[in-house]
Every structure is written in C-alpha cells, then in structure tokens.
Amino acid sequence: MSTTTYRTCPRSGLQFEHQAEWLMKANAFVGVVWLLIGGILAIGVVLTRWPAFHWLEADTFYMVLTAHGIDMLIFWIIFFEVAILYFCASTLLRCRIATPKIAWLAFALMLIGSVVNNVAVFRGGSSVMMTSYVPMMAEPNFYLGLILFAVGALIACFVFFGTLVVAKNEKTYQGSVPLVTFGAITAAIIAVFTISSGAIILIPTWLMSIGLVKEVDPLVYRTVWWAFGHSSQQINVAAHISVWYLVAAIAFGAKPMSERVSRTAFLLYILFLQLASAHHLLADPGLSTGWKVVNTSYFMYFAVLASMLHGLTIPGAMEVAQRQKGFTKGLFEWLRKAPWGNPTFSGVFISIIGFGFLGGISGVMMGTEQLNMIIHNTIYVPGHFHATVVVGTTLTFMALTYYLIPVLFKREMIAPTLAKWQPYVFGFSMYAFALVMMGAGTLGVSRRHWDMAFQGAALAYEWPGAAYLMMGLVGITGLAAIAGGAMYLYITVGSLLWGRKLDTGSVSPKFTPVPRAAPSVAAQSYGSMGFAAPGTFVLAMVFLVAFVLYYFINWKYLSTLWGLS
C-alpha cells in the first residue's frame, strides 16, 4: 500500500500526502466555484430587495434566491469543509488518506449531485427555497441532486474517520490528536447526524415528487428537515472554530490556554448543538411548550456556553502568545501589535468578533421561545445567519485560503495589497449588511419576499419609512460585500492561474511522525492581575454587557405586544 509519497512544504513545514493533496485541492476548488456562482446570484437578490432598484421579476427572484441559498449554504461550504477534514486528518496527522478511490467517488457524487440540483433549480420548476417545505413540491431532480450530494458528503466523512484510523494504526503521532483535528472530528460527527437527518426526510420527499409516496406530513417534514438544515450550520461552526484555533497556532504559535476547556467545549457541541435546531419550530403549532423550552433553553444554552468559551479561549491563546513575545504593555498592546496586514489573521479576527457580537447574540434572541415571535421569518433571520455563516464560516474559509495558496496550491499570491484589504472590505460590509437586515427585521419586514410595496394587492400594507431606509441600506452594504467577495475570488482564482509557481519541497516515500507539543509552561506567569489574558477578559466582559443589554431590550419590546397565551 505504500506507493504514495509525502511532500514537505518548505514554507510551512506541513507534510502533504500525494492523494490527499489532490483531494483537498479538488474539493476546495469546486467549493470556490460554487462561491462564485452563489456570489453572482447574490447580486440579483440584493438588487431586487433594494426597493429603489427592484431589479428581477418575481419568478426569477424566487429562483435566484433558492439557488443562492443552496449554493452558498450547502455546496460552497461543504465542499470546502471536506477539504478541511482531509487537511485535519491527513496533513496534521501526517498520514496517507484512507481509501483515496472512495474519496474520489465521494467527490464525484457531490459534484454530480450539486449540478443536478442546480439544473433543476434553473429550469424554473423548483423555486421552493432551500427549505423546500412540503407540500410545496420541486422537480424530482431537485431532491435527487441533494440526496446524491449528501451521500457523497457522508462518504467523505467516513473517509475522514478512516484516515484517523490509519494514522492511529501506523503510529504517525503519539497521545491524543491535536486540538484542531479534535474539532474537525466533532464537525464530522455532527455531519453524520445531519446528513442522516437530511436523508430521512429528503428520500421520502423525493419519492413523493415522483409519485411513489402519497404524503409527507408538513410538520414532520419541518421537524426533521431542521435537524438537517440547522445542524448543517453546526458543522460549519465546529469547522470554522477549528480553523480559528489553526490560524491562532499558525499566525502566533499560540497554544490553547487549556486543552481541557477547548475540547470539552467541542464535546458540548456534539451533545447539544443539534437540539438547538428545535428553535426553528418555536412559532409552530403542535409542539409542546416543554419540548420547546427543554430543547432551546436547557440544551441550546450548553451549546451557547461552548461558543462563549471558544470565543474567549481563541483570542486568549493569541494574547498569551503575544505577551510571551513581549507585547505586555497595558491591556491591549498584544492586539495592537497583531499582524493586521496578514489577511489570514485579520480575516479570522474579524470573523471571531462578528460571529460573537452579531451572529451569537442575535441567534440567542431567535432561540428564545417568546422573543422568537417578534423575529420569526422576518429578514432578521437572514441578518442573523449572514453574521454566523458568512462572517463566521465564509470569512474564516477565505482567510484560510490565503494561507493555503502558497502552502497547498504552491503558488505565490497575486495582488497582496488587495488581499490585505479584502477581509476588511468583506467583513465590515457584511457586519453592516447583517445589522441593517436585523434592523429591518425588527420593524417586521419579511424575508423571502419579492415586493415590500405589495403592488397589486387589494389590502396592501405600507411599511414605515424606516423599513424602506433599512432595505436601501441592505442594498448598499450587500453590494459592498459582493465587491469584497469578488476581491477574494479574483485573488484566489488569479493566483491559481497566474501566480508564480513555488518550490514543491522535498518529496519522500515515507512520512515523518508528528512531534509532540512542548510541555506547557504555566501561562499564569504572564499578564496582570493574576490573569494570563486580561485584555481578552475585558473584551469578553464588553461582549457580555452588550449581550445582556440587547437581551433585555428585546424583552421590553416584547412586553408591549398584544397579550398572547
């Protein structure tokens, strides 16, 4: 079996196995192509929802919106995540990838499935949105494409697990797997649960679309679909947080403050994050209060707790590493002297802050049973998930790409100055985009809606002027974010096409085992007030104050509504 070779990257010291390297490249590349398609579709969505432009026709808009959601949330992210999984197993553990042929089969299934699905959408008969709630039906190939994609992704997860077994058996490392790999394992475990849920509900729906099954219950569909739809976002969270730890290690040589805390937080995700998918059903009939509260409060808050821990430990680890280098003045010298011109770092840091302050806090609002009533299905919801999935996941993956271009793709990055600015342009316009959508949602504006002016409706409702203003800002900030995305695509694709080829590094038929980390010195010897990372702690307290204030403002707003019981 040892016909493969291992390449040691001269720039990073990372070791890439030949087959795994090509699999990572292929998956990451196809992911970026989906990002390009989804980004082009975003132009249509944004310019139509901007009331002053109202660009696309209604049927085109709903079609484009369906495709934008699926291409971005599912295809772009999961292709890229498969590349990350292979990286975290094969590259970090320095072993060959298990069953490369099956991994290519997984890739082919995902590729075919995603194309089949998109063809069905662009034929126009499947404008059912990403959620495709029954009894609204799409073309059979819409579901078939998703099922093929899901089977491919599931196989990829098992190739990842197989690779872990290979590493263990061939003793490429000692002791526990690295934290980043540990995070990737949690992502893969969540993925197995997620994809199985998707199969459980999409297979009968597909059979219904071809007439073999008579009915799929709408509420059962919603319940099981969200075990897929929301949990798939938990794969993203686990994956992008793993990348945060990775980048902290790469950019600063930072080590986790406490392996115990970080890993326990990942374990909390496995145990509780999926249950949080219940929050999509808080405004639904037929589910008991107890069920809603237990799932979204009792269980979801353990997942929230886990995110709050990661949100502290990652900047905390960076701070400790910076203080060890001598940036010890005051609370924030470590942050001021951080490599802000390195897009891998700046992208991740902008992502951490935005994910916590915008995505995290708004997510908890939506997940609160009563507060959900003032948010459900308003444009607040896409505001929230653009803060989590775009600022959180997509921006993190973009930042990682800047690292991977020389290391994995062996190309010198073109336009380094543009790359330096890209995380700021994309990240901050996405912050603003998410915020104004939340603002419009607070005023009640609906999501997935072609015409807020209700032209032609007999009983049209007139939204307040502020809602129009917010939606205009959605248009402006959305275009700015699209420009930031275009910068990324130009740099990435341009580097692969025209970037100077870099030295491959030495190729060996054997792997070099992974060394152990140096024993941890007591981190407590740095910092002040007996705190290893006082600056991070202050930031965490600012976050907490914002969280508490916004949380109670929403309760205050809720208390002015009609009595409901």
Next chain:
Amino acid sequence: MSAILPPSERLWIKHPIDRVEGAWIVIALLWCLIMFAMMVGWHIWGNQNLSTETYRTTPEQFSEKTQAMVDKYTVRTETDEQIPVVAPPPGSDVYLLARLWAFWPILELEKGKTYRLHLTAMDYNHGFSLQPANINIQMVPGFEHVVTVTPNQSGTYSIVCNEFCGIGHHQMVGRLYVK
C-alpha cells in the same frame, strides 16, 4: 504551534484551567441560567406566550367552521372581492384561514378583549405576520393552531404572509381591525 500538534499531556482532560477561563466559565454559565429562567419565568409572569393548543384539521373542516362564523357575524364587506369583515363577540372562537394567496376573512376585534384565534393554512405553509405589531406565527397545513389573543391597541393591522408560498406570495396580505 500546539493546537495543530498532539498535546504534550497524554490526558488532555487533566490539562490545567487558568483563572481567565475559570472565571469566564462561571460567568457564562450563570448568564445561561438567567436566560433559562427568563424563558420559563415568562410563562409564569409574562403576558406574551405562544399557545400550543393544536388540533389536526382538514381544509374542508376548517372552511366549514370559518364559513359558519362569517355567516353569523359579518358586519360589512370590503374591496372588489367583497371580503367579509367579521366582528365576533369577545371571548368567542375566531377563525382565520390562509390560502394561496390571501387571508380570509377580515376580522374586527375589540381592544382589551380576549379571543380564541384559530389559524390554519389550507394548502402550503404560510406565515401569520401581524403588522405593525410584529407578531409572527407559522401556519402549517393540516394543523389548527388556537392562539389566545388580547389586542392592546386599536387601529388597522395588516397580516403579511412571511412564509414563502409560491409566485403570489408577495401579494398575500390580509387585514385586521381593532376597535
């Protein structure tokens, strides 16, 4: 670079926790408990809780009940389509159906009075989004959701469908009056 290397301690579970993390865990956990208490407490002391009273229904059954209410309590009709405006007595059962692409009928309620509002979707999923109050409830076909409502402000309200339901979705707006 230890996040990408195996930890030096064989058992990561024994890795020490420093004070920053320890303090933050305690604070974050307390905050989670407060949020948990809010959600449960609002059911006891708060006035805005979504009812979970639900029955299975069919479009025929629900139309029949809605029609009976319309026949009994219609006070006038509005628009070219002659949509009935229905003013049922306080405390009674009130029916609102959502279908492609309208809410039916128009309800007229009294401020400060309580009604049992029955909601269902006749075909696809629809969204009950009461504006400008901004109360949003999912309407799922096959399920009759009984929500007890007490309007606290008089005026003209709109009910906007905020669940995508096909090509006429953006024209699906209903009305509701509170006297």
